Amino acid sequence: MHSSTIASVALFVASTLAYPTPTGSSVADIAGGSAPNGTPPKNISAAAIADFQGVNFLENMEAAFFEQGLENLTAWNHHGELDAAIEVVTRVHAQELIHVQTAKNILNHFQKPTFEPCQYQFPVTNAEEFLDLANIITSAGIGAVINVASSLALTDPSLVQGPASILSSEARHDAFFRIAALDIVPNPTPFDTRISAAYALNLASPFIVPGSCAAMPKFPTIPPLAQIKPRYHQHGTTGTDVPIQFAVDAQALHRAGALFIGWVNQANVVNYTPAKMVGTGVVETVIPEGLGGMAFAALTNTQTATDVNTLTGLTLAGPAPVQIS
């Protein structure tokens, strides 16, 4: 679809949304439903506890992001141009709170520790930046929940349904953000991209005010990798087969040898491209053919890992979200 067509779809959505939020309604009313009310299984694996703690921790951040965003959008909405975004984000916020509750209910049932929200800082000064970051945060969240569902399928099959149902709900959020923020198609690819819990937590880290969490899940800290060229925030797409540069702390490359970017995308094995230093703390590579949607790039010095969880242990810096299409 051409981007002007998408713009008119967005306008159409804006002019036809007709679900005003009733004042005084509960979170479940606004969200459109409550946390699952079935009986949890008799037992739960240690891996599943870590998975739901990760979901609890990350969804706390998402809920806070959308709560702040909703306040901001309301303040920034001078001529009704943000009405549609406010309608949608009102529900997104409530739905994230229900997702937090879903994870907490399971953890409480098994008398396992839960996480309370931290303080957060988001690099957002206007509606465009908010919607743009909403797309990145939601894509990373979807990637983490794909990992949770895949892992639960092996250890705790009876717990898969909750995260599986969360995935399609979050994908609907992201479809809106893609149109509203970037004016790009809501459905770029047949698959979304799985990321590891450690990747998700490292991507969340910059948004957490240091020292503000009463407790945090344990995770390995990986030095950051930041896309610098082509710039992400351009209302455009990066495409494939084009040069791309990332900023990285030069310390992370100390005696690294040959460098590669491992590309994590859709349900495929990791795709590697050779990377070279082109300046202090700047690495360059080419985006390979065949990627789509949101890819995650990791700097590494081996090409052995085929899946994201193995690549995580071999990541020198990253991941960086890269909007391909």
Ligand SMILES: *[C@@H]1O[C@H](CO)[C@@H](O)[C@H](O)[C@H]1NC(C)=O
């Ligand atoms: C639950 O307990 C049963 C019986 O001990 C065991 O076979 C099963 O693997 C356990 N499930 C999980 C998710 O740990």
Ligand SMILES: *[C@@H]1O[C@H](CO)[C@@H](O)[C@H](O)[C@H]1NC(C)=O
């Ligand atoms: C909301 O606006 C404040 C003030 O400009 C800003 O500091 C904060 O990062 C914004 N947060 C979001 C999620 O939009």
